[in-house]
Amino acid sequence: MVAEPDIAGPDIAAPAPEFEIVGADGAEQHGSNGRVTLTVYPDGQSRMRKRNAIKNACTARARKVQWLYGELDGVRAYLHDDGRNVHVILTKRDLYP
């Protein structure tokens, strides 16, 4: 008997879980949504935030998008988990979804 091939899962990515942040600004912080984790080990000014956006606000297509960013000495690492891929941006710029 030949087993059915193990094919890929659904073609449509499920929404990524929301991020949670542990730790205080200026100290070691961890941010995770269970799929991807960002850690800041500071040796200078640091913080971590969830950057939320209500896209297509005031329409039936309104949806929430959440990024996570960690900042160390003015340099930020933004994480965006779209449910399928994780995008990482390293920059000093203030970026919005």
Add this chain to the structure above:
Amino acid sequence: MAATVIINEHNGAGGAKTDKTSGTVRFKNADDANVDLIDPLVVPGSGQEYSFEKWLRLEITDAGGFTQIDNLRAYSDGANSFGAGVKLWYAVSGTYMQPVVPDEADDPPRSAAAGSPVENMADFFASSSGSPIDLDGINTGPFTDGSPAEEIGDWLVLVMEVEPGASQGVLAAETLTLAFDEI
């Protein structure tokens, strides 16, 4: 758990609020939150027609699951897709005032929300994710309560302008994004 944040439209002298997070904000010639075809904007033969102001503000609707919220921003996609002869203007206010129709002798429109007694409003589509509108520059954060519900930051005041030659009919929705940081 994350904070639950909604967008309210305020109307009338008392500023009665209506949750418009997923609901249409209809620009028209009446100060109400109803999405109907009553009191529509009329394409003028000359000059310009302005809608009543739309006063929008964010609100935290739960008390749990977050520490603080700040860095409130609003922005468009940077492109006006309403079509020729239709524009959208904005101002930011720290206090609520009953919505009015700007004086149609002025172009651009002037609003008390932009400054006392009235100042020019700005092009909403000049805002984008790269240059967002600051919505906590007057009523500054961080905002930490939300129990039982707490409106936060400044009011975003929008006015639609219709010029001669604009197409008639209900327009497709444009893109508005409201953003905030949370821990």
